[in-house]
Amino acid sequence: xxxxxxxxxxxxxxxxxxxxxxxxxxxxxxxxxxxxxxxxxxxxxxxxxxxxxxxxxxxxxxxxxxxxxxxxxxxxxxxxxxxxxxxxxxxxxxxxxxxxxxxxxxxxxxxxxxxxxxxxxxxxxxxxxxxxxxxxxxxxxxxxxxxxxxxxxxxxxxxxxxxxxxxxxxxxxxxxxxxxxxxxxxxxxxxxxxxxxxxxxxxxxxxxxxxxxxxxxxxxxxxxxxxxxxxxxxxxxxxxxxxxxxxxxxxxxx
Amino acid sequence: xxxxxxxxxxxxxxxxxxxxxxxxxxxxxxxxxxxxxxxxxxxxxxxxxxxxxxxxxxxxxxxxxxxxxxxxxxxxxxxxxxxxxxxxxxxxxxxxxxxxxxxxxxxxxxxxxxxxxxxxxxxxxxxxxxxxxxxxxxxxxxxxxxxxxxxxxxxxxxxxxxxxxxxxxxxxxxxxxxxxxxxxxxxxxxxxxxxxxxxxxxxxxxxxxxxxxxxxxxxxxxxxxxxxxxxxxxxxxxxxxxxxxxxxxxxxxx
Numbered sequence: 001x002x003x004x005x006x007x008x009x010x011x012x013x014x015x016x017x018x019x020x021x022x023x024x025x026x027x028x029x030x031x032x033x034x035x036x037x038x039x040x041x042x043x044x045x046x047x048x049x050x051x052x053x054x055x056x057x058x059x060x061x062x063x064x065x066x067x068x069x070x071x072x073x074x075x076x077x078x079x080x081x082x083x084x085x086x087x088x089x090x091x092x093x094x095x096x097x098x099x100x101x102x103x104x105x106x107x108x109x110x111x112x113x114x115x116x117x118x119x120x121x122x123x124x125x126x127x128x129x130x131x132x133x134x135x136x137x138x139x140x141x142x143x144x145x146x147x148x149x150x151x152x153x154x155x156x157x158x159x160x161x162x163x164x165x166x167x168x169x170x171x172x173x174x175x176x177x178x179x180x181x182x183x184x185x186x187x188x189x190x191x192x193x194x195x196x197x198x199x200x201x202x203x204x205x206x207x208x209x210x211x212x213x214x215x216x217x218x219x220x221x222x223x224x225x226x227x228x229x230x231x232x233x234x235x236x237x238x239x240x241x242x243x244x245x246x247x248x249x250x251x252x253x254x
Numbered sequence: 255x256x257x258x259x260x261x262x263x264x265x266x267x268x269x270x271x272x273x274x275x276x277x278x279x280x281x282x283x284x285x286x287x288x289x290x291x292x293x294x295x296x297x298x299x300x301x302x303x304x305x306x307x308x309x310x311x312x313x314x315x316x317x318x319x320x321x322x323x324x325x326x327x328x329x330x331x332x333x334x335x336x337x338x339x340x341x342x343x344x345x346x347x348x349x350x351x352x353x354x355x356x357x358x359x360x361x362x363x364x365x366x367x368x369x370x371x372x373x374x375x376x377x378x379x380x381x382x383x384x385x386x387x388x389x390x391x392x393x394x395x396x397x398x399x400x401x402x403x404x405x406x407x408x409x410x411x412x413x414x415x416x417x418x419x420x421x422x423x424x425x426x427x428x429x430x431x432x433x434x435x436x437x438x439x440x441x442x443x444x445x446x447x448x449x450x451x452x453x454x455x456x457x458x459x460x461x462x463x464x465x466x467x468x469x470x471x472x473x474x475x476x477x478x479x480x481x482x483x484x485x486x487x488x489x490x491x492x493x494x495x496x497x498x499x500x501x502x503x504x505x506x507x508x
Contacts, residue, residue, distance in 0.1 A: 016278070019368065021270035058501075082368075084375040086501075090383025093498035097488045104490040110376040112368045114273065114336075121338040122364040129344025131404055133387040133413060142503035146412070150385055153411035157404045159387060234351045236358040244347035247312075247340075249396035 003069035005106050006076040007083045007092050009113020010041055014199025017119065022111045029076035033065040034088075038078045058091040066095055070102040082115035086136050086164045116223040117162035120195030123205050125234070125242035127193055127225045130249055132160035137167075137174050144174065151178055155185035160231060160245055163224040167215055175215040175224075182226055186210055191233050191243045193225040194218060207233065207243055257323035259360050260330040261337045261346050263367020264295055268453025271373065276365045283330035287319040288342075292332045312345040320349055324356040336369035340390050340418045370477040371416035374449030377459050379488070379496035381447055381479045384503055386414035391421075391428050398428065405432055409439035414485060414499055417478040421469055429469040429478075436480055440464055445487050445497045447479040448472060461487065461497055 006025040011017035026032065026042055034042075036052040044050070053061045061077065069075040083089040089110050096103045121128045133154040139147060154161055161182070166175040182190075188211035195205045196219070206217065210226065218224060230249055234242040260279040265271035280286065280296055288296075290306040298304070307315045315331065323329040333342040343364050350357045375382045387408040393401060408415055415436070420429040436444075442465035449459045450473070460471065464480065472478060484503055488496040 011273070014275070016275035017273050017366070019265070019271050019273055021268070024270070082372050082376075084372060084380045084382050086383075089376070089380035090498050090501050093380050093383070093488065093496055094500055096496065097486065097498075101491075104488065104493070108496070110380070112271070112372040112376040114366045114368065115372065118336050118338060118366040118369065122336075122343070122366040126338045126343035126347050126364070128338050128388075129340075129347070131387065131389045133385065133408070134382075135385045141501050146503060150411045150413065153407040154387070154413070157407035158400070159404065159408070232351065234347065234358065237355075239358070242347055242350065242362070244344050244351075246348055247344050247395050249400060 003072045003106050004074045005065060005069040005092070006109045006111060007089050008076050008078050008111045009082045010038060010078055010080055011114040012081060012116060012119035012198040013041060017114050017199055019111070019113065022113060025109065025111050026076055026078070028074060030074045031068055032076050032078060033061050034078035038080050042078060058088060059095065062088065062091045062095040063099070066092065066099060066103045066106070069106050079113070082113045083110055084112065085115040085134060116164065116198070117225065119198035120193060120205065120223045120225060123195060123198055124193050124207065126244040127191070127227060127231055128160055128162065128245065130160065130230065130245040130247060131158070132162060134162045134164065136164045137178055138165040138171065139174060147178070148181060151181050152185070155182050158228050158230070158249065160228045161226040163226065165220060166218040166222055166224050168220045175218055179210065179213050179215070183210055186229065190229070191227040191231050193243055194222055196222040207241055257326045257360050258328045259319060259323040259346070260363045260365060261343050262330050262332050262365045263336045264292060264332055264334055265368040266335060266370060266373035266452040267295060271368045271453055273365070273367065276367060279363065279365050280330055280332070282328060284328045285322055286330050286332060287315050288332035292334050296332060312342060313349065316342065316345045316349040317353070320346065320353060320357045320360070323360050333367070336367045337364055338366065339369040339388060370418065370452070371479065373452035374447060374459065374477045374479060377449060377452055378447050378461065380498040381445070381481060381485060382414055382416065382499065384414065384484065384499040384501060385412070386416060388416045388418065390418045391432055392419040392425065393428060401432070402435055405435050406439070409436050412482050412484070412503065414482045415480040417480065419474060420472040420476055420478050422474045429472055433464065433467050433469070437464055440483065444483070445481040445485050447497055448476055450476045461495055
């Protein structure tokens with residue numbers, strides 16, 4: 001009796017961004033596990049159970065879903081964006097490695113989705129059009145010194161930065177510190193994009209500069225893109241500006 | 255008379271990974287522009303014209319599509335994966351900036367898609383589960399020395415690496431050089447994933463180590479993921495191994 005676990009990316013939240021593969025995986029599941037607000041985005045099916053948990057309960061959620069599937073169930077864990085980018089797929093793999101043999105015998109399918117940085121970038125132009133890094137500013141699971149080291153390395157080498165989890169109630173100062181650090185590497189005019197809830201009613205996208213970037217613009221659901229020295233802004237009469245990073249890169253000065 | 259240009263991400267190639275938003279944008283277009291093999295993936299619609307061009311004709315393709323839209327047309331440029339990641343969105347923005355005022359007056363919509371690194375990662379586990387960089391190994395538009403500098407910075411700071419455009423007929427040695435350089439930063443046992451054509455008949459995904467990684471496994475359509483010191487492999491009896499990067503990061507030793 002081998003169960004089936006799907007870890008499914010919902011994309012940024014607009015149903016028009018949910019892939020048919022994700023839709024099918026959700027429809028086929030007997031049980032859905034996930035953070036409550038993500039589960040709320042999924043249409044219910046008859047005879048399908050729902051198991052909502054809190055935002056920071058990734059480990060307990062992964063174990064519960066794996067144990068359910070290991071009993072022979074067809075289970076789906078829902079994840080915002082892409083499950084492989086600062087989301088549930090790594091949490092599930094951690095518990096597969098740590099857990100009983102039955103977890104490794106499961107049929108596991110990970111269904112990719114549109115992660116926040118792609119959704120925000122598409123709304124504003126092509127800021128990720130050249131080499132970039134995706135970095136979580138949460139120091140819950142790594143030392144803040146390591147985050148600073150990675151910001152230094154990435155900005156110093158000319159990568160554009162996509163910053164996940166910039167701020168939370170428990171982490172009020174980290175984003176401001178990161179911006180201060182990036183100001184040492186990059187011109188004050190470097191474009192910075194804030195985006196949240198792409199495709200949903202509460203969508204917000206704004207462009208500012210590294211000099212003017214302010215942590216008050218961000219919350220836990222915000223994705224921040226900090227440009228490189230190459231990133232450009234195109235003004236458009238009567239339209240929002242475009243932000244993009246050209247495909248041609250000049251040598252980065254040390 | 256203001257035209258409309260959509261830059262549409264097709265995802266990795268499987269129709270089950272094409273979002274409804276992308277499907278609608280393609281259906282609404284009067285004219286499709288794109289690299290021939292990408293256009294071949296799109297179902298034709300009555301009265302819709304097709305304008306295929308070669309792989310390295312991004313600039314000419316962008317200009318032709320913009321000019322067509324500026325004449326009042328409803329035009330779509332198709333892009334593999336996500337248009338914002340080493341694809342057509344940046345090329346289109348470059349020509350909007352360089353071109354006539356009419357290009358900046360267009361309605362421009364960029365429709366995100368599942369980029370190759372997300373599709374490959376989902377097939378194998380969660381190798382991008384922690385901080386990572388996306389880097390093109392093509393030195394057509396940047397100096398090779400800059401690529402080496404970025405590889406050094408990213409691997410040295412503990413980022414996982416997603417390498418796009420690892421090899422082409424005109425760039426036979428670059429991938430091997432990159433692997434040699436990464437061997438100086440990372441243990442020989444570091445997991446390396448090669449993936450191509452996810453969801454298509456010719457799909458290939460394989461896992462090896464940095465010691466055994468060989469450029470002959472890659473071509474222009476291959477996406478390579480090189481793990482960090484934290485990336486792990488889970489063996490599963492009777493199933494393919496899982497590769498993932500835990501959410502908890504240890505401090506990186508210098």
